[in-house]
Amino acid sequence: DGGITQSPKYLFRKEGQNVTLSCEQNLNHDAMYWYRQDPGQGLRLIYYSQIVNDFQKGDIAEGYSVSREKKESFPLTVTSAQKNPTAFYLCASSSGRASGELFFGEGSRLTVL
């Protein structure tokens, strides 16, 4: 079945370590996104990519990096520069049509000890 796969679902890391979260989609969507969610809060956009080899910063890009070398993959690296990395991270994709909805993965919960 078509969808978005995020891995790992849960991740624990020590402070100061870089962490890479995986996001793969087989929906043939052009656009992909990374959101961050803190407890009791809405989603905040970290980075998005409209097409392969192109990406733009969202509202809270500091301390994060991404790449888009393949259409189906959009990994997110949480660097040691991110001051408060513990959060729920959500990846999404869309077809890029004018009214195209977002399709989300199940999320990755990162805890920094």
Next chain:
Amino acid sequence: DAKTTQPPSMDCAEGRAANLPCNHSTISGNEYVYWYRQIHSQGPQYIIHGLKNNETNEMASLIITEDRKSSTLILPHATLRDTAVYYCIVRAGLGTGTASKLTFGTGTRLQVTL
């Protein structure tokens, strides 16, 4: 993109209709109204969207007022599995090839009870 206002929480008895309101008084003519829901610790799920006309699908109905300044999501027969946070979002349709950057607020927490 226009800002939306939703009540923080609502209750609904199982089997009854759940009517979730959303105000978007600054909406522009080319902005769509989207509804998503998020069940605890899962990714948000698309429900429905509309521009001007009322819309219905297998999950819900969307009623948009004639002036488009508010809308209501209707779950006709709520079940316990509908307990979730519901997000109302407005966004301009910017043409093909444009990323659907949606801004998610804190939404309405719907609790369906027996």
